[in-house]
Structure formats: structure tokens, C-alpha cells
Amino acid sequence: MTTEPTYRRGDSGPAVAAIRERLARLGLIDAGSIPAQGEPVFDEAVETAVRHFQQTRRTTVDGMVTPGTMRLLEEASWRLGDRDLTPAADPPFGDDVAELQRSLLTLGFDCGRVNGAYDPTTVGAVREFQRNVGLPATGVTDLATVQALNRLNRRMAHGGLLHAMRESEAIQSAGPALPGKTLVLDPGHGGPDSGVGAGGLIEAEVVFDIADRVKTRLEKLSVTTYMSHGPGGSPDDRRRAEKANELGADLLISLHCDAHSNPAASGVAAFYYGNDRFGHSSPTGERFAGLVQREITARTGLANLGTHGMTWDVLRYTQMPAVRIELGYLTSPHDAALLASQRFRESCADAIVIAVQRLYLPPESDSPTGVLRLAELRAQ
Structure with a gap:
């Protein structure tokens, strides 16, 4: 290879x-x-x-x-209209596709997430748009389709809210009960790709162990839980996202550790899909990132480095809300000592599972950060 x-x-x-x-x-x-x-x-x-x-x-x-x-x-070199966009097993990617998706969402045609991929959901939205404006429903975004989009979009407000609304509605309609939900855990790296290593710890081993603890807890709560790969596997981020899509997951949680040349760098951060360039993000991903970030910091003492929108492939190509959590710095003596601790790993697993439950709870049934206990979830 x-x-x-x-x-x-x-x-x-x-x-x-x-x-x-x-x-x-x-x-x-x-x-x-x-x-x-x-x-x-x-x-x-x-x-x-x-x-x-x-x-x-x-x-x-x-x-x-x-x-x-x-x-x-x-x-970034492509603009809408530079080329025809044609359905294919290996779909086109580019800023022109993202422009198309944003235009379709503005007009109320659901193409899913603005991710710049001419995927089947986007092709379906193009066909629906073409039918509505009297063009042949080929699914090919040609010059005539672009011209029709431009004519209609001149009168419309900035788009991107349709997917956000549907994502939020999906969480509300799913109900508060965890049984019946499907979750994919994505331990970073794996196989020959061990990630960062410092302080006698290896990233891939640490995050796989924590993911396995989360999986055990979720399965006890009757949540259907999958790993994105086994201990010997290391698929690329796009394949991890595709697997979650194929499984019809409700959530994806990717776990990593960080490293920095400055040993004083310390803390936990959470990331969700956010793309300022095209005015689109995952509101549920952002909310869940905040929940899991606060639960981990409240239960472990790690510094809170906040939540941030990013376009990494594992966040960009998932059809469901997804977060990536950086569980401390292996290059920090403070964080490394915590990450080596079995108690810390247990606390992280508890925090993640409780954040999952809190995501689905209605506001009147939610609990303050750091208060809800795993035993209370099992009793429900």
C-alpha cells in the first residue's frame, strides 16, 4: 500500500x-x-x-x-457551474457541491448535510428540484439546473436551516428512552496506527479501553452499540463515518487523546460538525458536544477547553450527529497520570453515557451537570 x-x-x-x-x-x-x-x-x-x-x-x-x-x-478550486455534477459510485467532492447543497436547502429540498459530497441524498434532492421546475429529473446538475437554482435563490434568504430543524426534530421524536437507539463508538487510530504516545501511554490503547467501557455501559442500558473497528483495524475517517451511516446510527462518538510540544498543554475538548464557510453546522452535535464536555470536566477535574465546530471527515460525512472528544494530553504529566488511572477511565465512561441520556431528555426532566448517576439510568 x-x-x-x-x-x-x-x-x-x-x-x-x-x-x-x-x-x-x-x-x-x-x-x-x-x-x-x-x-x-x-x-x-x-x-x-x-x-x-x-x-x-x-x-x-x-x-x-x-x-x-x-x-x-x-x-476549494470548484465553483458551482464549473462542471456538470453526475451521480457516481465515487461521488464528486468540492465547494461547488457545497454551494449546490446550500441552495437546495434554502429552497426546502432536503439534501442532508452541507458536506460538499455529491452523495445519493444530494442527488435525490436534485432530482426532486428538477421535477419541480420542469427539468428532466436526471440527477445531473448541469448548466440548466444551476441557472434554475440561481433564479430562485435570488429571492430566498440564506439557507441551511432545514437540515438543522430536522436534526433537532429527530432527537425530540426519538423520545427519552435509551433502549432501541443505536450508537457507534469510534476509538481513534488502531492497528499499525497507534496515534500519539507519551508518558508510557499509547493513544490507540487508551481510547479503545475507554470506548469498551462505554460500550459495556450502553449495552446494559439496552442501547445497540457498535465499534467502528476492532483492536487491529484502522479505517480512515471517511470509512468510519460510512459505517455509522450504514448501521443507521443515532449518534457517533469518536475518542482521541492529544499531544503538544508544550507539556503545560492540558484539558479536554469536544468537536462537532461546523462549517462557517457555508453557514452550516450540526445543532444536535453542538449540543451533545457541550453536554459530554461538561460532564467529563465535572467528573474528572480535567480543564475545560470548550467545544468547537470542525470539518474533519468523521464529523463531515456522518448523517447523524457526531462528536469527537480529545480526552486530555498524553504529553501533559497531569493528564497522563489521569489517563493511566482506571478510576479516571471509569469516570470518563460514566460521563459519556450520562451525556447520551441527557441529550434525549426533555428540558423538564434533565438534571444539572455532574449530578445524574449511572445507577439512576438503570433504574428507569
Whole structure:
């Protein structure tokens, strides 16, 4: 299996030339800075531009062009109408698809999440739109379809609320009882990809152990619970999201640990799907991220680093609310000591399960953070 390269400051060659050209087309570096002769270099200006691009895309900001960042640069080069979007087993991705999805949602056609993927849900919404405006319902977004969208959207307000409303309604209609619900736990990394390691701890082992404790607790509450992979597996994030979609999960919870060059970096953070560029996010994911974040900090003493919208694949491509939790820094002596503790891992598992229950409780039945106990859930 070949591994796609990562480009960083000091690199040069044709791939770096392509990176500079894409950044210039996006207006992030001066097009005149690309040398006419000689090999373009990945210099400080390119690194700064890459960091800015990553920040605007709500992805990991490291200034390096990983395969994921390279894919995002390619997606950013498309505008709606640049190409025909055709249904395919390997669907097109790009900003043009995200523009299309936002337009469809504005007009009331449910294409699911604004994720930039021309997936079956989006194709179905395009066909429905085409039928409504008298175009052949081919599912192909061609020039005539784009022109029809533009004519109607000029009169409409900014979209994206339809999916948010339906997501919130789905939680309310599911009812407060946990039995019958389906949840996917996604321990980060796995197999040959062990994640970060420090303080005698390995990320993949820590998060798999905590995920297994969560699974045991949820199954005792009659929640159908799956792992995204076994101890020896390491699917990419998109495949993890696809598995959750195939299982028809109600929630996905991804568990990770963090690392930093500064050993003082410490605390827990939670992430949900949020895309400022296209004005779209997962309101239920945001609410659940807040619940699980507060429960963990209240029960473990970890510093609260807040909740944040991101566009990582495991959040972007799930059809259900999803969160990713960074359970402390292995490079922090304080956090590492906690993560090595069986008591801490038990408390984390309890916090996650209680946050799941609180997500489904109506406001009048909810409890303050840190108060509800697992035994009370079993008694219900």
C-alpha cells in the first residue's frame, strides 16, 4: 500500500509548484511570487497561507499539506457551474457541491448535510428540484439546473436551516428512552496506527479501553452499540463515518487523546460538525458536544477547553450527529497520570453515557451537570 506524501516548509518540486498555484488561485499568496524558472519552494509565505486555509476550513492547523489538506485545496478550486455534477459510485467532492447543497436547502429540498459530497441524498434532492421546475429529473446538475437554482435563490434568504430543524426534530421524536437507539463508538487510530504516545501511554490503547467501557455501559442500558473497528483495524475517517451511516446510527462518538510540544498543554475538548464557510453546522452535535464536555470536566477535574465546530471527515460525512472528544494530553504529566488511572477511565465512561441520556431528555426532566448517576439510568 502506497502512502501519500506530506509537504512542509523546505520542500520543493512539481507538487509544491501545484500547491503554490492553488493557493494563488484562492488569493492566499501573490501569484507573482511563483518563480518562472527553477523549482518553487515551500517557504514561510506558503506555510502561512496553508495555515490560513486550514483555519478557514475548520480542520487541523499545522501548516503542512497532508493528503487531507491537498484534497481540501482541490475541492476549494470548484465553483458551482464549473462542471456538470453526475451521480457516481465515487461521488464528486468540492465547494461547488457545497454551494449546490446550500441552495437546495434554502429552497426546502432536503439534501442532508452541507458536506460538499455529491452523495445519493444530494442527488435525490436534485432530482426532486428538477421535477419541480420542469427539468428532466436526471440527477445531473448541469448548466440548466444551476441557472434554475440561481433564479430562485435570488429571492430566498440564506439557507441551511432545514437540515438543522430536522436534526433537532429527530432527537425530540426519538423520545427519552435509551433502549432501541443505536450508537457507534469510534476509538481513534488502531492497528499499525497507534496515534500519539507519551508518558508510557499509547493513544490507540487508551481510547479503545475507554470506548469498551462505554460500550459495556450502553449495552446494559439496552442501547445497540457498535465499534467502528476492532483492536487491529484502522479505517480512515471517511470509512468510519460510512459505517455509522450504514448501521443507521443515532449518534457517533469518536475518542482521541492529544499531544503538544508544550507539556503545560492540558484539558479536554469536544468537536462537532461546523462549517462557517457555508453557514452550516450540526445543532444536535453542538449540543451533545457541550453536554459530554461538561460532564467529563465535572467528573474528572480535567480543564475545560470548550467545544468547537470542525470539518474533519468523521464529523463531515456522518448523517447523524457526531462528536469527537480529545480526552486530555498524553504529553501533559497531569493528564497522563489521569489517563493511566482506571478510576479516571471509569469516570470518563460514566460521563459519556450520562451525556447520551441527557441529550434525549426533555428540558423538564434533565438534571444539572455532574449530578445524574449511572445507577439512576438503570433504574428507569
